[in-house]
Amino acid sequence: MEVHIQLTKLRTKLFCSCNSDYRDAEPNTHLCPICIGLPGTLPVINNKAIEFATKIALGLNCQINEVMYFFRKNYFYPDLPKGFQISQYNKAGGKAFADGGKVTIRLNSNKKDILLDRIHLEEDPARLVHKGSIRTSPYTLVDYNRSGIALIEIVTEPVLSSPAEAREFLNQLKLIVQYTGISDLSLEGSLRVDANISIKGHPRAEVKNINSFKEVESALIYEIMRQKNEIKKGKEIIQETRHWDGRVTIPLRTKEFEKDYRYFPEQDLVPIIITKKNIDEIRESLPEMPYERVSRLQHQYMLSEFDAENLILDKDIADFYENGVNSDPTFGPNEFKLYCNWLMNDIVGWLNENNSKIIDTKLKPHYIVDLILNIKKGTITTKMAKTMINDMMKGKTISKILEDKDKKRISNEFILEKYCKEAIEENPNIIKDFEKNPKAFEALIGRVMAKTKGQADPKITRKILRNLLH
Secondary structure: OEEEEEOOOOOEOOOOOOEOOOOOOOOOOOOOOOOOOOOOOOOOOOHHHHHHHHHHHHHOOOEEOOEEOOEEEEOOEOOEOOOEEEEOOOOOOOOOOEEOOEEEEEEOOEEEEEEEEEEEEEEOOOEEEEOOOOOOOOOEEEEHHHOOOEEEEEEEOOOOOOHHHHHHHHHHHHHHHHHHOOOOOOOOOOEEEEEEEOOOOOOOEEEEEEOOHHHHHHHHHHHHHHHHHHHHOOOOOOOEEEEEOOOOEEEEEEOOOHHHHOOEEOOOOOOEEOOHHHHHHHHHHOOOOHHHHHHHHHHHHOOOHHHHHHHOOOHHHHHHHHHHHOOOOOOOHHHHHHHHHHHHHHHHHHHHHOOOOHHHOOOOHHHHHHHHHHHHHOOOOHHHHHHOHHHHHOOOOHHHHHHHHHOOOEOOHHHHHHHHHHHHHHOHHHHHHHHHOOOHHHHHHHHHHHHOOOOEOHHHHHHHHHHHHO
8 A cells, every 4th residue: 555645734835835725726826936847946845844754654653764865756747747756765775754664453353563664755746637537538637736745655565455454554544644633634635545456476456546445445346356357367467557436447557667767866955864853852742642542541531442442533532522521520430431422322423424523513522511410410311312412513502402491391290190190001011120120210201201202391200200100
């Protein structure tokens, strides 16, 4: 896997001062003589890009090379106006930004370390725009706004053995990037994947520029099957670059070999020297990484490994959780678990249904605290609480929701006694269970609430039911 991550949190490009926020801009408006490679121009490295690359290298447990050079990767293509790409090369005396590292994945309860070969810095090529499908488009348009944007390329060892592993690797990698704060991977084109696939003993094919994790998995499933079918037919697999169009992979060009790129040092850029002091300073500024947070959440809030791992899958969700449980000093292990359950089941369920992020809603961490406390007091039942989620997401507090309900609440004891008697008559099994299990009482309250569409006053209902059952 070769994963290209744009450093979207940078304000300028990798080698010039052009604005890096090119999305939604008119084509070919964010460029200068440097990023389109006009003769006589001199690139200058963006210092912040070095800092960001160091952050992700530390987050991935890589070994950072303290002295490195940029190289020219030569090939002509419309998206590279210079005729070469400024990148890094780990041979012929060159070094990548960092070597080694790993990403740990969990699949079917089994953990596996996906080893990394290297990470390096390079410039993004321009963007090619086709009318309709790349296969049928009568022409190609070039937008150079993207040319020169800072990229981190992360290259794995050939240790991924299934499309599902590839998808989980990308999920975990995205999480680490999110925690380092170097890029917003929700932006279009901020993450692109090249997947190299081969059946053992045969040449590989490279599927280029896949833009989503789901599509990576689908492309790999298709390409593996295609190669197996070719081999069954007795055909040779060609080493080539292919394009994924959402259904099938199609040939783009014969895959270049390393010698075809004619790497040589970029003499317009000075060597980069990163001292141990630089690295240590950035390490100290680095936020807590996902794997570290899992361990802390387990110990600090007595959560299971499963709950902790689910919470950290979205940094905003994990931050929300900690803000919530720490907002009430009376909370202990039982409430920590309850809060996690409400957040990961009901709240995340609502977010998924509405295709939304928690930071885009008006929900506040203390709303869930209030929800839990009101259930404990008996002011509301769990079933009633679930009906409040939609209002909470829109910014309504529990007290406001209850106040609105009070206007419709049934508090007339004569009317409520009628509903309670009906609930007792209609649910003999619950009454029988209640004789042995007092918790069945809550189920009976739920029946009254259902009959009154949640409008029965909980306290009065409890009192009437207890009187009728004793």
